[in-house]
Amino acid sequence: MAKPSQSQTGAVAKAETVLEAQAPAFSVQQAEAIARRAFNIRASAHPLDSERDQNFRLRAKGGSEWVLKIANPAENPALLDMQTQALLHIARVDPSLTVPRVKATPDGALFDEIDGSDGRRFIVRVLSFLPGQLLDDATLHPALGRDVGAMAARLACALRGFFHPAARHELLWDLIQAPALRMRTHHIEEQGRRRVVEEIFDHFDAVVLPQLKKLRAQVIHNDVSCRNTLVDGNRVTGVIDFGDLIHAPLVCDLAVPIAELIREHPDPIAAAAEITAGYHAVTALEDDELRLIFDLVSTRCAMEVAVANWRVCDHPENADYIMAGVTQAGAQLDRMREWGEERMYTAFRRACATPVSIEFSDFSPSPANEDNMQSLIERRRQLLGPEVELSYDNPVHVVRGEGVWLINDTGRSLLDAYNNVPSVGHCHPVVVQALARQAATLNTNTRYLYTSVIEYAERLTATMPGDLSVCMFVCSGSEANDLAWRLAKAHTGNAGGIVMEDAYHGTTDAVYELSPADYGIDKGRSLAEHIATVPAPDGYRGRFRRDDPGYVDRYVACFDDAIASLATRGFAPAAYYLDLVLCSNGIMIPPPGYLSAAFRKVRAAGGLCVADEVQSGFGRTGDHLWGFQAHDVVPDIVTLGKPIGNGLSMAAVVTTPAIVASLMQKTDFFSTTGGNPVACAVGLAVLDVLEQEGLQQRAARVGAKLRSHIEKLADQHPLIGEVRGAGLFIGVELVRDHSTLEPAAKETAAVVNRMLELGVLVGIEGPCSNVLKIRPPLVFDENHALQFTDALDQALQASDQIEP
Numbered sequence: 184m185a186k187p188s189q190s191q192t193g194a195v196a197k198a199e200t201v202l203e204a205q206a207p208a209f210s211v212q213q214a215e216a217i218a219r220r221a222f223n224i225r226a227s228a229h230p231l232d233s234e235r236d237q238n239f240r241l242r243a244k245g246g247s248e249w250v251l252k253i254a255n256p257a258e259n260p261a262l263l264d265m266q267t268q269a270l271l272h273i274a275r276v277d278p279s280l281t282v283p284r285v286k287a288t289p290d291g292a293l294f295d296e297i298d299g300s301d302g303r304r305f306i307v308r309v310l311s312f313l314p315g316q317l318l319d320d321a322t323l324h325p326a327l328g329r330d331v332g333a334m335a336a337r338l339a340c341a342l343r344g345f346f347h348p349a350a351r352h353e354l355l356w357d358l359i360q361a362p363a364l365r366m367r368t369h370h371i372e373e374q375g376r377r378r379v380v381e382e383i384f385d386h387f388d389a390v391v392l393p394q395l396k397k398l399r400a401q402v403i404h405n406d407v408s409c410r411n412t413l414v415d416g417n418r419v420t421g422v423i424d425f426g427d428l429i430h431a432p433l434v435c436d437l438a439v440p441i442a443e444l445i446r447e448h449p450d451p452i453a454a455a456a457e458i459t460a461g462y463h464a465v466t467a468l469e470d471d472e473l474r475l476i477f478d479l480v481s482t483r484c485a486m487e488v489a490v491a492n493w494r495v496c497d498h499p500e501n502a503d504y505i506m507a508g509v510t511q512a513g514a515q516l517d518r519m520r521e522w523g524e525e526r527m528y529t530a531f532r533r534a535c536a537t538p539v540s541i542e543f544s545d546f547s548p549s550p551a552n553e554d555n556m557q558s559l560i561e562r563r564r565q566l567l568g569p570e571v572e573l574s575y576d577n578p579v580h581v582v583r584g585e586g587v588w589l590i591n592d593t594g595r596s597l598l599d600a601y602n603n604v605p606s607v608g609h610c611h612p613v614v615v616q617a618l619a620r621q622a623a624t625l626n627t628n629t630r631y632l633y634t635s636v637i638e639y640a641e642r643l644t645a646t647m648p649g650d651l652s653v654c655m656f657v658c659s660g661s662e663a664n665d666l667a668w669r670l671a672k673a674h675t676g677n678a679g680g681i682v683m684e685d686a687y688h689g690t691t692d693a694v695y696e697l698s699p700a701d702y703g704i705d706k707g708r709s710l711a712e713h714i715a716t717v718p719a720p721d722g723y724r725g726r727f728r729r730d731d732p733g734y735v736d737r738y739v740a741c742f743d744d745a746i747a748s749l750a751t752r753g754f755a756p757a758a759y760y761l762d763l764v765l766c767s768n769g770i771m772i773p774p775p776g777y778l779s780a781a782f783r784k785v786r787a788a789g790g791l792c793v794a795d796e797v798q799s800g801f802g803r804t805g806d807h808l809w810g811f812q813a814h815d816v817v818p819d820i821v822t823l824g825k826p827i828g829n830g831l832s833m834a835a836v837v838t839t840p841a842i843v844a845s846l847m848q849k850t851d852f853f854s855t856t857g858g859n860p861v862a863c864a865v866g867l868a869v870l871d872v873l874e875q876e877g878l879q880q881r882a883a884r885v886g887a888k889l890r891s892h893i894e895k896l897a898d899q900h901p902l903i904g905e906v907r908g909a910g911l912f913i914g915v916e917l918v919r920d921h922s923t924l925e926p927a928a929k930e931t932a933a934v935v936n937r938m939l940e941l942g943v944l945v946g947i948e949g950p951c952s953n954v955l956k957i958r959p960p961l962v963f964d965e966n967h968a969l970q971f972t973d974a975l976d977q978a979l980q981a982s983d984q985i986e987p
C-alpha cells in the first residue's frame with residue numbers, strides 16, 4: 184500500500200495532524216530561486232512525489248544533482264534536525280555508506296526558512312541526490328535479499344553511537360506503538376480480516392511487547408523498503424529517506440524489508456531468511472531477536488492494513504493510491520498464520536549459519552583453500568604426520584559452525600549428524616558469551632580460590648546418585664579415564680582391568696591398554712598382561728544372540744571367565760570400564776539386567792566399576808542425563824568429557840570421598856588447567872542451556888522419531904540390518920545378507936561419502952566398520968531428522984548398486 188510518506192510527528196493522533204496539514208505548494212521557478220538564493224545552487228528543478236512535503240530534484244549546470252526538501256509546516260523541526268544530524272553522523276563514522284549527504288548554506292546553516300504566500304513558514308533543506316534504480320519487490324534475487332539485510336545492519340552499525348533528544352518521538356510506523364492502532368481497526372470492513380488484525384495487535388501487546396522491551400535498542404532507520412532502497416543489479420547501492428528514524432529495538436529494522444519483500448515472492452520464507460542472514464552476517468542477531476521477527480513482520484503487515492483502511496475512510500477519492508498493496512499485506516497475514524512462528528524461526532536459524540559474503544562475514548577463506556584443497560591436505564600430512572585421520576574421500580574444509588550446521592569453505596551448510604561434542608549446538612551463543620566473558624575477566628591457576636569451580640562441582644554432583652560427591656577436573660576424556668585408573672588402583676590395591684572387547688577409553692599410556700579397539704587384538708597386538716576383556720552384549724551379531732536362551736546371563740557369565748583369566752596371571756580387577764553406549768563396539772545399549780549383574784561380579788572380585796560417560800553423558804541418551812541411570816546401578820567412578828564443554832577441552836571425574844582419599848594418601852593430584860575459571864564458566868553455561876532448552880527431552884523425542892524414520896527405510900533398503908541406540912545416539916548396522924550378517928563395510932563408506940555430497944555429516948563405527956554412527960548436536964529437531972532420513976534414503980539407493 185502507499186503508506187503516509189516519510190516523517191510522521193506522532194502516533195495515531197499526531198499522524199493525523201501532519202497528514203491533514205496542507206502540503207507546501209511552491210512552483211518550480213520558486214524552488215529554483217530558493218536553491219540559488221539560500222544554497223548557491225544554480226539548477227533546474229523537477230518535482231518529485233511526496234504526499235505531505237514538497238521535494239524537487241535539482242540538476243545543476245556542472246552535473247551535480249541535489250534534492251530540495253520543503254518540509255510540511257506541521258512537521259516538528261526537532262525531527263528534521265534529527266534526520267540531518269543522523270546523516271552527518273553516518274558520513275563521519277562510515278563514509279563508505281551511500282546515504283544522502285547534507286548540503287549546508289554558504290554560511291554553514293543546515294537549513295533555511297522561507298515564507299509562503301499563505302503566511303506559513305517552511306523549513307528547506309538540500310541533500311545530495313543518489314542515482315540508482317529503486318528496489319523492485321517482485322524480483323528479489325537471494326543475493327539481493329542478503330544485501331538488503333546487510334545494508335540495514337550496516338546502517339544500524341553506523342547509527343549505534345548516535346542519539347538525539349527527538350529520537351523517542353511518537354511515530355505512526357513505530358512497531359512499539361502498534362497496539363494504538365487497535366482503536367482504528369473498526370475501519371476494516373471485511374470482518375475476517377479485521378479479526379486477524381485485532382488478534383495480531385492483541386498478541387503483540389500481551390506477548391511480543393514485553394519481550395521486545397528487553398532487547399537492545401538504538402536509533403534505527405526503520406524504513407529500509409522498496410521506496411527507499413537503491414539497487415544496481417543484485418547489489419544495494421544506497422538508502423534514502425530518514426523520515427522514519429526512531430529509537431527502537433534493533434531487530435525492528437528487519438520487519439519493514441521482510442514484510443514488504445516477501446509478499447510477492449514465490450518462496451517467501453526463503454526470501455525472509457536471506458534478508459535475515461544478510462543482516463546477521465554484519466551484526467549477529469541474538470536468538471531472542473530471531474524468534475521475534477515473525478511477530479514483528481506480521482504486526483507490520485497488520486499495521487499497514489489498519490492504517491490504509493482508516494485513511495481510505497477519510498480520503499475515498501485516493502482509494503487506489505492508499506489501498507495499493509493492502510490486499511497483499513492481508514494475504515501475507517493469512518499465509519503467516521499458516522506457517523506459524525517456528526517454521527520461520529527455523530529457517531532463520533539455518534540461514535544465519537550460512538556465511539554471506541566474504542566482505543561482511545566473520546571468516547576469511549584460507550589461502551590454501553584458494554589454491555586448492557590438495558595443498559591443504561599435503562601441508563597437513565607434512566606437519567601432523569601422514570597417519571593422522573581425516574574423514575571422507577573428499578575431506579571437508581570447515582570454517583564455521585552454528586547449531587546443527589557446519590559451514591564449509593564454499594559457504595555450504597552441512598547438516599551435522601555426527602558431532603556429539605558441540606552437544607548444545609555449534610557455537611551456542613550462551614556458551615560463547617560465557618567463555619568470552621570469563622576469558623576477559625579471569626583465567627588462572629586452579630590452586631587459587633574462586634567460586635565457579637565450587638558452583639560447577641555442586642551442579643554436577645547434584646545430578647549424581649549415591650556417594651558420588653567429589654569432582655576432579657582435567658582436560659580430556661583420556662585424562663579422566665587415566666585418573667580413574669589411578670583412583671581404582673589406589674583404592675583397591677589391585678592392578679587388573681576388565682574392559683569390553685573393542686572398547687575405547689582414550690589415548691594415555693594406561694588408558695591405551697584399556698582400549699582394545701585402538702590396538703586391536705586382531706591387528707597383531709595382544710592384550711596387556713593385566714587386562715581381560717568381555718564380549719559386548721551384542722544380541723544382533725555377538726557371540727550370544729537375542730534368540731539364544733538366557734543370552735544376557737551368558738554374557739554376564741563372561742565376567743567370571745575374565746576374572747579367572749586375570750587371576751591366572753596374578754591379577755585381581757582394580758576396575759571394570761564401560762562406555763554406556765558401547766560406541767566402539769558398534770553402538771548398542773546394554774540389555775536390561777546386564778549391568779547390575781556385571782557390577783556385582785566385578786565388585787565381588789574386589790574391583791570398582793567405572794562408568795565412562797564421555798560419549799553417553801549430558802542427556803544424549805534422552806531418558807536420563809547419564810547413561811548408567813537407565814540400568815539401576817550406581818558406579819564407583821564416573822568419567823565425563825566431550826560434550827562437557829561443548830568443544831572446550833575439559834573433562835571431569837566424579838567419585839566418592841573415600842576413593843579420592845585412597846589416592847591422596849599415596850600421592851598428589853593437580854591439573855594446571857583442569858577446572859580453571861573459563862572451563863567452569865563454560866561448563867555451567869552448558870548445563871544452563873541443557874536445562875533451559877530441554878535438550879535431554881528433545882534427544883528422547885527427536886531420537887525416537889529419527890529411529891522410527893530409519894526403521895521404515897529398512898523396508899526398501901535390505902542393507903539395513905539393525906537400527907539401535909538411545910536418544911540421539913543411534914547406530915545403523917548395514918549388512919549384505921540378513922542371515923549371514925556379512926558386514927557391508929564398503930557400502931557403509933559409500934553411504935557416508937554420498938551423504939556428504941547430499942550435505943549431511945555422519946560417521947562410521949564398529950569393529951567391522953559397517954555401522955552408521957549418528958549422534959548430532961542435541962539441538963537437532965524433527966525437520967532435521969526428516970532431512971537426514973531423506974538423504975539416507977538417497978544414499979542407500981545409490982549403495983544398493985555397489986558391487987560388494
Ligand SMILES: Cc1ncc(COP(=O)(O)O)c(C=O)c1O
Nearest residue numbers: 659660661687688689762797824
Ligand atoms: C568412550 C570414550 N572414552 C574416552 C574417550 C577419550 O576422550 P578424549 O578424546 O577427549 O581424550 C573417548 C574418545 O573418543 C571415548 O569415546
